[in-house]
Amino acid sequence: xxxxxxxxxxxxxxxxxxxxxxxxxxxxxxxxxxxxxxxxxxxxxxxxxxxxxxxxxxxxxxxxxxxxxxxxxxxxxxxxxxxxxxxxxxxxxxxxxxxxxxxxxxxxxxxxxxxxxxxxxxxxxxxxxxxxxxxxxxxxxxxxxxxxxxxxxxxxxxxxxxxxxxxxxxxxxxxxxxxxxxxxxxxxxxxxxxxxxxxxxxxxxxxxxxxxxxxxxxxxxxxxxxxxxxxxxxxxxxxxxxxxxxxxxxxxxxxxxxxxxxxxxxxxxxxxxxxxxxxxxxxxxxxxxxxxxxxxxxxxxxxxxxxxxxxxxxxxxxxxxxxxxxxxxxxxxxxxx
Amino acid sequence: xxxxxxxxxxxxxxxxxxxxxxxxxxxxxxxxxxxxxxxxxxxxxxxxxxxxxxxxxxxxxxxxxxxxxxxxxxxxxxxxxxxxxx
Numbered sequence: 001x002x003x004x005x006x007x008x009x010x011x012x013x014x015x016x017x018x019x020x021x022x023x024x025x026x027x028x029x030x031x032x033x034x035x036x037x038x039x040x041x042x043x044x045x046x047x048x049x050x051x052x053x054x055x056x057x058x059x060x061x062x063x064x065x066x067x068x069x070x071x072x073x074x075x076x077x078x079x080x081x082x083x084x085x086x087x088x089x090x091x092x093x094x095x096x097x098x099x100x101x102x103x104x105x106x107x108x109x110x111x112x113x114x115x116x117x118x119x120x121x122x123x124x125x126x127x128x129x130x131x132x133x134x135x136x137x138x139x140x141x142x143x144x145x146x147x148x149x150x151x152x153x154x155x156x157x158x159x160x161x162x163x164x165x166x167x168x169x170x171x172x173x174x175x176x177x178x179x180x181x182x183x184x185x186x187x188x189x190x191x192x193x194x195x196x197x198x199x200x201x202x203x204x205x206x207x208x209x210x211x212x213x214x215x216x217x218x219x220x221x222x223x224x225x226x227x228x229x230x231x232x233x234x235x236x237x238x239x240x241x242x243x244x245x246x247x248x249x250x251x252x253x254x255x256x257x258x259x260x261x262x263x264x265x266x267x268x269x270x271x272x273x274x275x276x277x278x279x280x281x282x283x284x285x286x287x288x289x290x291x292x293x294x295x296x297x298x299x300x301x302x303x304x305x306x307x308x309x310x311x312x313x314x315x316x317x318x319x320x321x322x323x324x325x326x327x328x329x330x331x332x333x334x335x336x337x
Numbered sequence: 338x339x340x341x342x343x344x345x346x347x348x349x350x351x352x353x354x355x356x357x358x359x360x361x362x363x364x365x366x367x368x369x370x371x372x373x374x375x376x377x378x379x380x381x382x383x384x385x386x387x388x389x390x391x392x393x394x395x396x397x398x399x400x401x402x403x404x405x406x407x408x409x410x411x412x413x414x415x416x417x418x419x420x421x422x423x
Contacts, residue, residue, distance in 0.1 A: 013352055018345035025363040029340040032367055035374040042381040049388040056395035063402040070409040077417045140415065328416055336409075 075335045085251035085282035085321035086329050089113040089313065092186070092288045093146070095127045101291025101304055109313045112139075114326040116146035116186040116211075116288075117174070119165040130172055137174065142325035144211070145169050146186040155195055158202040166206055180336060181327045183208035209330055211286075233289040236301035238308035239315055243287075247312070248274050250285040251321040276320060284329055287312060340366070 091102045094115040106113050115136060121127040128136075133143050145165050147153060153161060162185060169175045175182040185207045203210050211228075229250050237243040245255070254277060259270040293304050316323060324332065340363045343356050350356065 015345045015347040015350075018343070018350075018352075021360060022342040022345065025360065025367065026340050026342050028367045028371075029363065032370045032374060033339070035371070035378065039374065039378055039381060042378070042385055046381065046385055046388060049385065049392060053388060053392055053395060056392065056399060059399055060395065060402060063399065063406055066406050067402060067409060070406065070413055074409065074413040074416065077413060081416075081419075322419055324419065328412075328419065331412065331416065 071336050074331070078332050078335055081322065081332050082335075083282065085319070086284040086324045086332065087247065087251065087316045087319075087321050088284070088286045088324055088326055088329055089309075090116060090286055090288040090326065091291050092116045093118060093290055093292060094143075095121075095292045097292035097294070097304075098128070099132075101294075101306060102289060102309055103291075105306055105309050105313065106141075109310070109317070111313060111317075111323050112141055112325055114142040114144055117143045118146050119168055119174075120147070120161075122168075122172075130174070133174055134172075142181070142327045143169075143174050144181070144184050144186050144326060145175070145207075153199045153203065155198045155202055158199055159206070162203050162206045180209075180330055184211065184326060184330065185209070186211045209326075211326065229283055229285045231285060231287050232302075233287050233304075233308055233312060234293070234302045235296075235305045235308065238305070239311045243312070244315065245274075247285055247287070247316060247319070250283040251316075251319045252276050252278065252280040252282045253319075254280055278320075282321070284333065286326070287316075 089102075089106065089111060090113055091098050094117045098115065102113065115133075117128060117133055122133065123129050137143050147161055147165055165185070166182060170182055185203065200210060229246060231237065231243050231246055233243065248255075253274045255272055255274050257270055258273045258275065260268050262268050289304050289309060290302075291304050293299050293302060296303050313323075341359070343350060343359055345356075
């Protein structure tokens with residue numbers, strides 16, 4: 001604005017000065033009008049944005065309804081199998097050795113396994129790459145969040161380790177956010193810490209299901225025992241060992257005396273036999289192995305033997321049970337919220 | 338809307354109450370309008386920013402929900418096959 005500083009006799013109240021004032025007022029008025037145009041533009045943007053948000057909210061509602069409906073369908077499907085026997089195969093510390101160890105057997109036998117992937121070792125030499133984990137997931141395998149490395153979970157490091165690994169599997173799409181799988185963690189050394197209960201408590205603040213694969217403590221669901229029988233498959237175990245009996249026990253078989261009679265009905269003796277009875281309690285057996293453990297000099301009879309896995313899979317397939325992944329087993333056992 | 342200028346001409350346009358008050362009123366109107374516009378503009382810009390954030394959050398939520406639906410459909414289908422329920 002060309003402000004006029006009026007002073008006696010400096011400016012005359014005449015045409016030039018007065019028109020200058022008029023022009024300034026008009027120009028400012030035009031500026032104000034331009035601001036109002038900006039306001040109208042923003043109001044148009046707001047209206048448009050409100051429409052977009054309204055459409056988004058309708059979509060969110062529709063998808064939420066779909067999700068609710070799918071959950072109901074899934075829970076309904078799950079009721080058909082709840083209480084029946086389940087067996088899970090799992091490769092623990094899943095490294096690249098999986099690809100030449102257990103994986104070819106899983107594929108040949110047409111089963112899907114859970115893979116306890118050390119999340120803090122993804123893309124590290126000797127371990128699976130993120131791309132490979134996602135490929136396996138797309139094939140139907142069940143990658144799980146496994147805290148590994150050279151440290152044990154302790155009350156001090158648990159919050160950072162558990163939350164960081166959980167965040168990584170979400171961000172890298174190893175699990176789908178909001179699904180049961182993101183709430184599962186496999187941690188091997190929690191029970192070695194002097195405060196295993198405290199560790200499990202703290203871990204339970206971040207995840208729902210903790211599979212203490214390597215220790216004597218069984219699996220926790222916020223401290224509730226998941227009632228899983230955990231069996232380690234290696235050279236020392238498998239068919240013909242206690243493992244075979246344990247698998248039978250978990251799938252509704254009992255070892256009991258059975259009398260035998262000849263064709264005329266005469267008793268000819270008897271024997272202890274494994275007999276299946278549908279009314280027997282049935283559990284969930286997790287058979288895990290270490291594909292990476294191949295050095296007999298170092299690990300003795302704890303080494304992985306592919307033939308053993310092949311035999312056990314064949315055996316399990318003859319039993320009255322379903323082979324499920326950990327995620328599927330938890331869904332069957334607990335449904336989905 | 339809009340200020341009506343007086344076209345001053347020496348010795349013709351009177352410097353009187355009407356013409357001078359037109360100037361005063363014009364200045365007062367602009368001042369008021371500018372103040373109101375500034376307040377409204379700020380408020381609208383804030384609203385727009387809030388809506389943009391909401392739009393982004395909704396888009397993220399939609400992506401998550403879609404992924405969950407896809408995953409749930411796949412899981413339902415897999416488990417239905419597994420337990421022999423069609």
